[in-house]
Amino acid sequence: MAIIVQSPDGQTLMASQVVNSKMKKHLAKFTSASQGKSEVLHSDWMKKSYLVSKSPIIKKGKLLGNVYMFLSTKQIQKMVFDFSSVFIVLVILTFLITIFATASIAKNLTLPIRAITSETKKERNEFFAAVTHELRTPLTFIKGYTDIASRESVSEGERVKYLSIIRDEVHVDSFDGRHDDVSSI
Known part of the structure; x- marks a missing residue:
C-alpha cells in the first residue's frame, strides 16, 4: 500500500514511496469540489492498477490536506486467480469423482441382475436339454x-x-x- 499526503492545493507533502505516473493519473481524477469529503476513486480491481481512496485531514474545521491510499490490485488479482484455479481444479475433481462413483454404484446395482441373467442362461440350457431328452425317449420307443x-x-x-x-x-x-x-x- 502506498500513502500520499497532499496539501489542499494538490502539492505532495509526503509519500511512502515514489509517486509513479499511474498514481499521478489517479490523483488528477479527484475533484476539487469534493474537498473535505472522503472519496473512493477506483474500486474496479479487475481493470485498474490501484484501489484509491481519499480522506481529508481536518483540524478545527479547516482542511489541512488529504491522505490518499493506493492499494495495488496485483495481489487481489493474483489471489482471485489462485482461488479460481483451485475452484476449477475442485470442480474437475468433483466431476471425476461423481463419474467414478456413479459408474461404481451402477455396476454394483446391476451385479445382481447380471448374475440372474447368467444363471437364467444356465437354467435355460438345462431346461432345453431336459425337454430334448424327454422328447427323444418316446421317439426311441x-x-x-x-x-x-x-x-x-x-x-x-x-x-x-x-x-x-x-x-x-x-x-x-x-x-x-x-x-x-x-x-x-
Whole structure:
C-alpha cells in the first residue's frame, strides 16, 4: 500500500514511496469540489492498477490536506486467480469423482441382475436339454416298436399290439414316465 499526503492545493507533502505516473493519473481524477469529503476513486480491481481512496485531514474545521491510499490490485488479482484455479481444479475433481462413483454404484446395482441373467442362461440350457431328452425317449420307443411291427415275422395280433403301444406313446397323457422296455421284445 502506498500513502500520499497532499496539501489542499494538490502539492505532495509526503509519500511512502515514489509517486509513479499511474498514481499521478489517479490523483488528477479527484475533484476539487469534493474537498473535505472522503472519496473512493477506483474500486474496479479487475481493470485498474490501484484501489484509491481519499480522506481529508481536518483540524478545527479547516482542511489541512488529504491522505490518499493506493492499494495495488496485483495481489487481489493474483489471489482471485489462485482461488479460481483451485475452484476449477475442485470442480474437475468433483466431476471425476461423481463419474467414478456413479459408474461404481451402477455396476454394483446391476451385479445382481447380471448374475440372474447368467444363471437364467444356465437354467435355460438345462431346461432345453431336459425337454430334448424327454422328447427323444418316446421317439426311441416309437422307433423301436415301429421297427418290430414292420418285421415280416410278426403276427397280425402282435402288430396291432405294437401299434397300440405306439398310439399310447404319441398321446400327451402318456408322458408320465412309464415306458415298456423295448429291448425285452
